[in-house]
Amino acid sequence: MxxxxxxxxxxxxxxxxxxxxxxxxxxxxxxxxxxxxxxxxxxxxxxxxxxxxxxxxxxxxxxxxxxxxxxxxxxxxxxxxxxxxxxxxxxxxxxxxxxxxxxxxxxxxxxxxxxxxxxxxxxxxxxxxxxxxxxxxxxxxxxxxxxxxxxxxxxxxxxxxxLAGMAGKETVHEYMSPKVFTTTPGTPLESACKIMVRNGLRRIPIVGGEADISKANKKLLGILTSTDVIRFLNAKELFDNLNSNLASDVLKITVSEIMVKDPITVEQTMTIGELCQLFAEKNIGGVPIIKDDEIVGIITERDVLNSVRRA
CATH class of the missing domain: 3.10.580.10 (CBS-domain)
Structure with a gap:
């Protein structure tokens, strides 16, 4: 029906x-x-x-x-x-x-x-x-x-x-979260979901690609969002390629296979008004903040709302 x-x-x-x-x-x-x-x-x-x-x-x-x-x-x-x-x-x-x-x-x-x-x-x-x-x-x-x-x-x-185009001139640096939860490309999807749920995250940057671990922890390779996980769950290929009905087989896929590899990023000097405009144009709700090709923070719609309350 x-x-x-x-x-x-x-x-x-x-x-x-x-x-x-x-x-x-x-x-x-x-x-x-x-x-x-x-x-x-x-x-x-x-x-x-x-x-x-x-x-x-x-x-x-x-x-x-x-x-x-x-x-x-x-x-x-x-x-x-x-x-x-x-x-x-x-x-x-x-x-x-x-x-x-x-x-x-x-x-x-x-x-x-x-x-x-x-x-x-x-x-x-x-x-x-x-x-x-x-x-x-x-x-x-x-x-x-x-x-x-x-x-x-x-x-x-x-x-x-x-607030797109209307918010003040405060910069994203003032309202971003400097503590960024990240994971690596080889992380299984199940583990990535655990990180996101336990920390209330709808997106998690994927880092790595450097021999120097201190730099690898900050070099942005991609981003995994909750929407990417939903898209994976809906993918026809997922069901076409299942070798078994076991969730353990489905969830062992690594985040590198479903993450967005060229995520939108911004610099610390962008204003909150410009950020809201970007959110509207790209239909996104959060972005990593980059300085010298390294991730230094993340800012989301909730951070924008906090900027309004503090104004």
């Missing part, structure tokens, strides 16, 4: 005022939010959920009751990385299905979704939304109406992109 999940998608209509100027305006969050939200039922398989994410370039999908439209939970790319070897949800593959990858990915998404959600009313302000996101380290917040039905969703990206 054909899946009846709605696939309407609304593009945000231009930038709003600088966020710091509209903190007190009730309900202005809907100027940034996506109102016609793609949601999926709790019975959709993990495999098909990843497919919807990839088709629409989403990092998260709300789970709603098909009858009432009420919000039941949310699934994110980090949940899938957790399932794929990064954390406790890997138990579905490892224990419930005894390493049978093909069986496990057909489990309903309700088995890995987050049920205990933080939601906000459609009447909340941008400022309160921003505070809730940063205080709880959330990448997105569902917006619900008085009946608990999903009425919209707002993400870090929505707020960050609204």
């Amino acid at each position: 054909k899946d009846k999940t709605s696939i309407n998608r609304k593009s945000n209509t231009g930038a709003v005022e600088h966020v710091t100027k509209v903190h007190d305006r009730e309900g202005d969050i809907m100027a940034l939010a996506t109102k016609e939200v793609i949601s999926i039922p709790p019975t959709k398989s993990i495999k098909d959920t990843a497919k919807v994410m990839m088709e629409h370039e989403f990092r998260r999908l709300p789970i709603t009751d098909p009858g009432s439209g009420k919000l039941l939970g949310i699934v994110t790319v980090m949940d899938i990385l957790d399932f794929f070897g990064g954390g406790k949800k890997f138990n579905i593959i490892e224990k419930k299905y005894e390493d049978n990858f093909l069986a496990a990915i057909n489990e309903p998404v309700k088995e890995i979704m987050t049920r205990d959600l933080i939601t906000l009313s459609t009447k909340v302000s941008i400022g309160d939304t921003l505070k809730t996101m940063l205080d709880n380290q959330l990448g997105a917040i569902p917006l619900v109406d008085a009946d608990g039905k999903l009425a919209g969703i707002v993400t870090e990206r929505d707020i960050a992109l609204s």
Whole structure:
């Protein structure tokens, strides 16, 4: 039977005022939010959920009751990385299905979704939304109406992109994370997923290629993102080339085989406004920061939001 999940998608209509100027305006969050939200039922398989994410370039999908439209939970790319070897949800593959990858990915998404959600009313302000996101380290917040039905969703990206060309002249150096978690090209995918899930990372730079270990630890060779992992899970070649159904065989692929080998990078002198413009143009949410061909930091949409709160 054909899946009846709605696939309407609304593009945000231009930038709003600088966020710091509209903190007190009730309900202005809907100027940034996506109102016609793609949601999926709790019975959709993990495999098909990843497919919807990839088709629409989403990092998260709300789970709603098909009858009432009420919000039941949310699934994110980090949940899938957790399932794929990064954390406790890997138990579905490892224990419930005894390493049978093909069986496990057909489990309903309700088995890995987050049920205990933080939601906000459609009447909340941008400022309160921003505070809730940063205080709880959330990448997105569902917006619900008085009946608990999903009425919209707002993400870090929505707020960050609204600042494209409008943010101040502060440089990325002021807000970047100088502590960068990295790994090497030979790292198995399962291990990379563990690093990302345990440290709450949606992207991890890949370094190496130098005989001098002190330089190899900083020489950028590529980047692996959560989206790359989802893309790998959806690749036709993955299923065509499976020699067995064992997850251990699938997950031993090294990150060098699926990483982006020419990642977009920026220098420390780029302004936050220019960075937001880059995020918008390239449809990315974070970039490594380079100095003299070595990685010295990383900056993401969340760092941009922190720059707004500190302004």
